[in-house]
Amino acid sequence: MDKNEQLAFNIGYATGAVTTGIVIACVVFIGVMVSKPACAQQSWETSPYNWQNSQYNYDNSSTKWENSPQNWNNSQYNYNANNGVYDNSGNRIGYEKIAPSGTVNYFDNDGRRHGYRSR
Numbered sequence: 666m667d668k669n670e671q672l673a674f675n676i677g678y679a680t681g682a683v684t685t686g687i688v689i690a691c692v693v694f695i696g697v698m699v700s701k702p703a704c705a706q707q708s709w710e711t712s713p714y715n716w717q718n719s720q721y722n723y724d725n726s727s728t729k730w731e732n733s734p735q736n737w738n739n740s741q742y743n744y745n746a747n748n749g750v751y752d753n754s755g756n757r758i759g760y761e762k763i764a765p766s767g768t769v770n771y772f773d774n775d776g777r778r779h780g781y782r783s784r
């Protein structure tokens with residue numbers, strides 16, 4: 666085998682190896698995508714599109730007095746408040762309030778809603 670034939674053989678071998686690697690990667694990727702759903706199922710009760718969980722629902726808003734940080738029961742300065750949320754160091758980072766629908770809303774100390782847990 667002369668130099669040109671050897672070079673052509675090496676290029677063809679390398680191209681075949683790369684093609685084989687790409688095919689294997691594609692098969693593995695497709696296998697993973699087919700074996701697992703693309704997105705997790707979420708029930709209507711826990712969906713943010715459900716009005717009971719929506720941030721636009723007045724019952725979930727800090728503009729409602731019961732949820733307001735200006736309400737003494739939610740204040741970070743009220744050491745007797747039993748709805749405080751604390752970090753791992755024991756610092757108060759917010760408070761939680763239960764809406765009439767049963768949704769638990771989590772607010773930071775400034776009254777910004779950061780999340781919820783549906784009943």
